[in-house]
Amino acid sequence: MYELLQKLHSWWAYLALIVLFIAVVNALIGYASKKSFESKDLRISLFALIFTHVQLLLGLAVFFVSQKGFKAFEIEGAMKNPELRLTMLEHPLINIIAIILITIGWSTHKKAALDAKFKKILFFYGIGLVLILSRLPWKSWLA
Ligand code: HEM
Incomplete structure (x- = not known):
């Protein structure tokens, strides 16, 4: 179970990262060129929302089965290990x-309002993407 969830x-x-990046x-x-917000833009933003939410659910599941998640709180000195x-x-x-x-x-x-939609997506999705990238376990992921 752990291995399947960890791989997923x-x-x-x-x-999730590719779709979120595309949305940002x-x-x-759209914001820079003052385009009007169309159904294509709505769909891209919605996909990014859905893909990150699926990742959240997978993350929560992994968190409770992994030795490196919730269970690690039982290990003495775990917080001192970066x-x-x-x-x-x-x-x-x-995340x-x-x-x-x-x-x-x-x-x-x-x-x-229609002319403020891109700004909202850019601001919140943009900060979200930066936060996610700042705290990824890059080493274990790309190893
Ligand atoms: C968009 C949000 C997220 C992204 C892009 C993301 C991405 C990743 C990546 C790339 C890894 C490394 C996988 C590997 O080593 O092969 C990882 C590990 C992990 N993630 Fe996430 N994650 C996200 C959200 C979450 C959330 C919300 C939680 C928990 C509530 C979570 C819990 C974990 C845990 C516990 C591990 C370590 C699993 C292990 O190696 O045993 N993640 N995540």
């Missing part, structure tokens, strides 16, 4: 905050 979380990360770049282009602290605390916490921001971006863009 590891593979889905590529999709699309919002940047790699362990990353997977047991920093990565989950920062949850990032996905909350992305969700806020999605819901506020819906209520925003």
Whole structure:
């Protein structure tokens, strides 16, 4: 079970990050060129929301079965180990905050005036992406 969830979380990360990146770049282009927000833009933003939420669910599942997640809190001195602290605390916490921001971006863009929609997506999804990238276990992922 652990191996399957860990692999799914590891593979889905590529999709989630690519779709989120596309949504941020699309919002940047739309905002900078003062384009009107169309159904294509809505779909790209929605895909990024869905893909990151699936990743959140996979992450929560992995967190409770992995030795490097919740169980690591039982290990003495675990917080002093930077790699362990990353997977047991920093990565989950920062990513949850990032996905909350992305969700806020999605819901506020819906209520925003047409000319302010790209700005909302750009701001919240952009910060979300930066936060996610700042706390990824790069070493174990790309090893
Ligand atoms: C968009 C959000 C997220 C992305 C892109 C992401 C991505 C990743 C990546 C690339 C890895 C390394 C996988 C590997 O070593 O092969 C990883 C590991 C891990 N992630 Fe996430 N993650 C996200 C959200 C979360 C959340 C919200 C949680 C928990 C609540 C979480 C818990 C974990 C844990 C515990 C590990 C270590 C698993 C292990 O190696 O045993 N992740 N994540």
